[in-house]
Amino acid sequence: MIDFVQNTIDGVMIGASYGLLALGFTLIFGVMRRLNLSYGPSIMIGAYLGTLIYVQFSAGPVAVVVMTVLGAVLAGIYVERLCFAPMAASAGIASMVSSFAIWMQLEQAAILILPRHTYPFPPLATGAPLELGPFLLRIDHLMMLACALLLSAGVQYVIYRSRFGLALRAIIGNPVAAHLVGIDVKTSVMLAFAGASAVGGIAGYLVLAIDQQVTPMFGMWATMKGLIAMMIGGLGSIPGAILGGLVLGVVEAHSLWHFGPQVRDLVAYLLLFACLVLRPSGILGDAPAAETSIGRRSA
Amino acid sequence: MDDYLIGVLSNVGVISFIALSAYLLLLIGEISFGQQAFFAIGAYAAGIATALWGWPLAAGLAWGAAVAGAAAVLVGVPTLRLHGLYFAIATLAFAEMVRLLCELFRYQITIDGEPTGPNGADGFRNIRYIFENDIGPLQFLVLIYALLAAALLGFMLMERSRLGVAFRMIGEDVALAGLQGIAVARFKVLAAGLAGALAGIGGGLYAHLTTYVEPRIFDVMLGVHSLAYGLIGGLGTALGPLLGVLIDIGLLESIRSLAGYRMIIFGGVVAFLLIVRPRGLLDETVVHYVRRTWYQIGRGRGN
Amino acid sequence: MACLPGSMQAADIRAKADVACQPTAGTLTYVCTIRLTDSRTNEPLTGIDLSVGADMPSMPMMHNVRPVKATPGREKGTYQAHIELEMAGEWALQLNLSGKLRDRLVQVLRFEDGEIAREISPAAPRPARQKH
Numbered sequence: 001m002i003d004f005v006q007n008t009i010d011g012v013m014i015g016a017s018y019g020l021l022a023l024g025f026t027l028i029f030g031v032m033r034r035l036n037l038s039y040g041p042s043i044m045i046g047a048y049l050g051t052l053i054y055v056q057f058s059a060g061p062v063a064v065v066v067m068t069v070l071g072a073v074l075a076g077i078y079v080e081r082l083c084f085a086p087m088a089a090s091a092g093i094a095s096m097v098s099s100f101a102i103w104m105q106l107e108q109a110a111i112l113i114l115p116r117h118t119y120p121f122p123p124l125a126t127g128a129p130l131e132l133g134p135f136l137l138r139i140d141h142l143m144m145l146a147c148a149l150l151l152s153a154g155v156q157y158v159i160y161r162s163r164f165g166l167a168l169r170a171i172i173g174n175p176v177a178a179h180l181v182g183i184d185v186k187t188s189v190m191l192a193f194a195g196a197s198a199v200g201g202i203a204g205y206l207v208l209a210i211d212q213q214v215t216p217m218f219g220m221w222a223t224m225k226g227l228i229a230m231m232i233g234g235l236g237s238i239p240g241a242i243l244g245g246l247v248l249g250v251v252e253a254h255s256l257w258h259f260g261p262q263v264r265d266l267v268a269y270l271l272l273f274a275c276l277v278l279r280p281s282g283i284l285g286d287a288p289a290a291e292t293s294i295g296r297r298s299a
Numbered sequence: 300m301d302d303y304l305i306g307v308l309s310n311v312g313v314i315s316f317i318a319l320s321a322y323l324l325l326l327i328g329e330i331s332f333g334q335q336a337f338f339a340i341g342a343y344a345a346g347i348a349t350a351l352w353g354w355p356l357a358a359g360l361a362w363g364a365a366v367a368g369a370a371a372v373l374v375g376v377p378t379l380r381l382h383g384l385y386f387a388i389a390t391l392a393f394a395e396m397v398r399l400l401c402e403l404f405r406y407q408i409t410i411d412g413e414p415t416g417p418n419g420a421d422g423f424r425n426i427r428y429i430f431e432n433d434i435g436p437l438q439f440l441v442l443i444y445a446l447l448a449a450a451l452l453g454f455m456l457m458e459r460s461r462l463g464v465a466f467r468m469i470g471e472d473v474a475l476a477g478l479q480g481i482a483v484a485r486f487k488v489l490a491a492g493l494a495g496a497l498a499g500i501g502g503g504l505y506a507h508l509t510t511y512v513e514p515r516i517f518d519v520m521l522g523v524h525s526l527a528y529g530l531i532g533g534l535g536t537a538l539g540p541l542l543g544v545l546i547d548i549g550l551l552e553s554i555r556s557l558a559g560y561r562m563i564i565f566g567g568v569v570a571f572l573l574i575v576r577p578r579g580l581l582d583e584t585v586v587h588y589v590r591r592t593w594y595q596i597g598r599g600r601g602n
Numbered sequence: 603m604a605c606l607p608g609s610m611q612a613a614d615i616r617a618k619a620d621v622a623c624q625p626t627a628g629t630l631t632y633v634c635t636i637r638l639t640d641s642r643t644n645e646p647l648t649g650i651d652l653s654v655g656a657d658m659p660s661m662p663m664m665h666n667v668r669p670v671k672a673t674p675g676r677e678k679g680t681y682q683a684h685i686e687l688e689m690a691g692e693w694a695l696q697l698n699l700s701g702k703l704r705d706r707l708v709q710v711l712r713f714e715d716g717e718i719a720r721e722i723s724p725a726a727p728r729p730a731r732q733k734h
Contacts, residue, residue, distance in 0.1 A: 035384060037523065086574045093330060094577035097530040098570045100523050104664070105566030112559055115629065116715050117690035216691070220519070231388050262420075266399040273392040277377045280385045302653075303668060310663065411616065413641070430704050511708045513694070515659040524663070548663060555668065559688060562664070 002134050007253045013141035015249020016148035017210075020203030021226035022233060022241035023152055027196035030236045031168055031189060034092045038079045038099040040222030041106035042197055043204035044214075046071030048110040050205065051119045051214050061209075064122055069201035075106060076197025080190055089175070107219055117215055124209035144206045151199055152242045158195075159238065168192055200226075228272050234282025243283055247271075305436045309508055311548050312443035316501025317521070318528035318540035319450060323494040325529050327487055328470035329379070332522045333390030334498045336374075336397040337367040339517035341499025342506040343401065343417060346426040349507070351408050351416050356428055356507065360446075363503035364496040371495020372488055379487045382473075394522055401514035422513035426506050443504055447541075450497060454537035466490055531569060533581025542580060616641040617650075619697050619707045623685070623719040630687040630715055636672060636697060637680045646679020651701035654683040656693045659710065665689065669698060690714050692722070 021040075028036050050068035053059040059067070083098040124140040131137075159165040167188050170178040179185050204222060208214050225248070233244020248268060255267040275282065320334045345363030348354040354362070378389040407416035417423040429439060457463040465486050468476040477483045506512050524547070525540075532543030550568065554561050576582060618641040623632040634654060638647040655669035665688050672683035687693060690713050697707040711719040 035387075082570050082574075087577060091573075091577035093325075093530060094573045096330075097523075097527045098573040100527055101566040101569035101573070103566070104562045105570075108559070108562035108566075111689045112563075115690060117712075118714075216689070224519070227388065228392075231385075235384070262399055262402050266396060266403075269392045269395045269399070273389060273396065276381060276385055276389040276392065280381055306669070314663065413616065424708055427705075430706075433704075509662075509696075510706045511694075513659045513710075516662055518660055520661050520664070551664070561688070 003257065004254075006135055007257045008250055009135060009137065010141075011250030011253030012246055013138070013145055013249070014253060015229075015246035016141075016145040016242075017203055017207045017245070018225050018229040018248050019233075019242035019245025020144075020148045020151060020206065021200060021222055022229035022245050023148075023155060023238065024196040024198075024200035024203065025226040025230045026233075026236060026238060026241040027155065027199065028193060029230070031172060031192045032084060032095075033172075034084065035096045036079060036084070036099050037096060037223060038083070038103045038106060039076075039196075039200060039226060040224070041103045041110075041219035042075035042079055043072045043200045043222050044110050044216070044219035045075040045106050045113075046073075046201045047121070047204050047208055047214050047218060048113045051121055052113055054122050055114070055119060061122055061124070065202075065205055068205045069198050072197045072201030072204065073194050076200070077190060077194055078102075079106075080193040084193070085186065085190070103219065103223075107216060110219070111216055119214050121208040121212050121214045123212050124206065138210075140206075140210050144210065147202060147206060148242055148245070151202065152238055155195075155199065156238045164188070164191070228268060231272060232275050232282055234284040237282070237284040240282055240284030247283070302436060305440050307548060307552055309436070309440050309443055311544050312440070312447050313501055313505045313508055314525070314528075314548070315447055315541050315544050316450065316504065317498045317525040318532075318544050319454070319537060320494040320498035320501070321522075321525040322529040322534070322537065322540040323454075323466075323490055323497065325526075325534060326466045326470050327490045328473070329382070329487070330384075330387040330526065331390040331494075332387050332519065332526065333392075333394035334494065334525050335517045335519075335521040336390075336394035337371050337495040337498035338502035338505070338521065339394075339397055339401060339512075339514070340370050340495075341367040341502030342512045342517075343404070343423060343502075344499070345503030346423050346506040346512065347406065347416065349428045350423075350426045351406070351410070356432075356434075359428075359507075360500055360503040364499040367499025367502065368492045368496030371498075372492040375488045375491030375495075379484065379491060391519065391522065394517070395519070398514050398517045401517065420514060422511060422515075423506070424511040426510045426512070428507050429510065439508060443508070446500060446504070450500075451537055451541075458537070462486075527569070530579050531572060533576075533579030533585065535578070535581050535583040535586030539579055539581045615647075615703055617647055617699055617703060617705050617707060619709065621695060621697075621709050621711065621721060623711060623713070625716045625718065626684075628686070630690065630713070632685050632687070632713070632719065634672075634683050634685060634695070635675060635680055636683065637677075638697075638699070639679060646677075647703065648674070648679055649702055650681075650699050652681045652683070653698045653700075654685060655696045655698065656685060656687065657696070658689075659692060659694050662694075667693075669696070687713055 025039055028039065046068040049071035050064040053067050054064050079099060079102050083095050083102055087095045124143060127139050129136040129138045159168060167183045170183055171185055171188060175185055229245040229248050230241055232247055233240035251271055252264050252268055256264040317334050317338045320337065321331055324331045341363035344366040345359040348359035348362045349356055374393050378386055381389055402420040404417050405419050407414045407418060415425050465481050468479065468481060469483055469486055473483055528543030528547065529540040531546055532541060533539030551561060551565060554564060557564060618639050620637040621634055623634040625632055636652065638650060639645060640647055652672040653669040654672050655667055657666035667685055667687060670683050670685060672681035675682045692710055692712050695709045695711055699705040709721045712722050713719045
């Protein structure tokens with residue numbers, strides 16, 4: 001029973017990082033209605049730049065955070081300019097494949113920045129874990145959970161309460177009409193993309209600070225975990241993204257405890273597969289969102 | 300031909316099968332991130348058949364294609380009810396499950412005093428058919444391209460038949476195709492099965508070409524690549540995905556001297572290409588134009 | 603393909619390889635020393651045409667090394683090949699044997715810049731992305 005609760009706690013904490021990754025993903029998908037496979041690799045560029053200043057100039061944690069987020073945002077804007085902005089609304093697949101080509105580019109760029117396979121990443125908090133009766137709570141885990149909740153509330157507020165969010169929702173509803181009422185569609189979309197990349201950058205920083213190491217595999221890992229959590233939680237839903245991340249984290253923690261890492265991943269994909277087949281709209285999503293998304297000529 | 304060129308051309312040929320497999324699903328308007336699963340199933344099934352059961356290569360390849368096709372039909376029934384991103388991610392989830400199951404899959408028999416067969420994450424080594432039967436690289440290359448030519452012929456016949464028309468109609472507009480009396484669900488599952496079998500043949504050839512397979516080969520990278528080939532080469536004809544593979548492997552091989560900057564250039568070229576031609580080099584417009592010109596020339600000669 | 607003389611008996615011999623790669627002055631360039639032995643008798647295998655290629659198991663088409671010819675080393679049954687990699691990480695080295703004996707052996711090695719690379723078993727635990 002103690003193990004069960006402890007696993008659940010660990011799962012929730014790790015799930016928070018999945019939720020954060022899914023949050024950035026959902027933001028991009030919600031606005032663009034297209035899949036950005038370069039999402040994780042953009043975050044990795046930020047992480048590598050952060051690692052670079054840490055390794056080369058032994059920069060402090062604040063500088064590493066700023067560098068990671070800034071790098072992710074710049075890489076994100078690069079992806080948006082190259083893969084999304086120039087493509088017609090009907091060319092969703094082309095955008096996706098293009099973002100995959102840029103993934104290759106970003107991965108190589110990261111290797112050019114830092115050629116070794118593994119690098120150390122500065123830890124977030126090194127103190128002893130809090131003890132709650134028989135249970136242990138890591139401080140960096142708690143910080144991650146807090147960040148996930150705060151950021152998702154912040155994003156929710158911006159989308160549903162601010163003028164910028166209103167503009168974005170207008171663009172999601174009908175880009176042409178949004179343009180006609182005087183919304184600068186291109187800039188708004190780019191800003192949304194930059195914001196999503198910033199959320200991703202924060203998520204990436206937290207994950208790596210807990211892991212304390214970074215490898216070129218991180219880009220793919222971030223894209224996959226973000227994607228799974230987003231799909232489980234429900235496309236286009238902000239609370240869904242966080243909830244999906246938490247569910248994924250808890251399921252993974254329990255299967256890891258009982259069966260080891262290979263089965264853990266297997267169970268994660270089984271959960272995703274079952275979710276899609278049985279309830280495609282996810283826990284909190286709206287079904288039509290993706291139905292029309294990357295289909296052939298769904299103008 | 301030197302061994303290096305034969306090796307590159309063999310790779311182009313084998314990868315073309317999985318590119319054609321993803322292309323067939325694009326025809327019915329579905330994006331699959333998961334064709335590498337059937338490539339993997341074909342590779343393991345064919346490898347087991349020849350290396351462990353002592354089957355001849357032809358039977359092994361046919362068995363690989365059959366198992367992969369059957370698996371594709373089984374997965375297609377629940378997933379093809381989904382559409383768009385949902386289908387794409389469901390295929391991805393399935394393919395990753397297959398890869399992880401391959402990492403757990405152990406089935407070894409002692410042959411010649413050495414354990415042979417799939418050994419979990421270590422992969423499946425010693426698929427020695429080409430060595431034991433003295434099949435040279437050039438002979439294997441001929442075999443690959445003969446099978447590829449047969450597959451292309453199949454595509455050409457299909458495009459001219461009612462089946463091809465039905466596939467393209469479903470891809471264009473599912474509801475309209477349904478209203479025209481096309482049994483949409485049945486045709487989709489059929490397309491998925493054929494696509495699975497194609498990928499299975501490719502996998503079987505791959506296993507015997509490289510003589511070893513590892514579960515990691517069949518990860519998402521391979522799936523997204525195979526999808527990208529059709530988009531790069533063009534969605535108008537089955538030659539499109541082949542052109543895509545040729546561009547990918549050919550371009551990567553020819554800019555080898557750039558070493559560390561290879562992927563940066565390659566990614567940039569592909570991204571630029573997709574901006575200029577979002578449905579690939581040989582898209583429907585080009586194919587239509589070529590076909591019309593061809594018929595006009597033919598008519599001119601006839602008069 | 604014409605049957606090579608002696609291929610009948612060659613079919614019975616199975617080769618075994620030990621590989622270690624020593625870093626050289628350049629970035630991610632290595633000299634790999636390969637010791638080929640008969641897997642039954644443990645006798646060194648000499649006079650074999652050996653070429654060495656490599657690819658990354660997770661992306662064999664994207665990251666690979668054009669096969670290079672190995673030259674016989676000083677010791678009996680050893681061969682040396684110079685390889686240049688594109689990135690650090692795990693690489694599957696393919697040892698293509700031809701001439702007296704046709705075979706292909708595969709070994710997975712983990713390369714890190716400036717360090718000796720040795721064979722690893724992919725099944726062994728590794729510092730992977732799945733640690734998260």
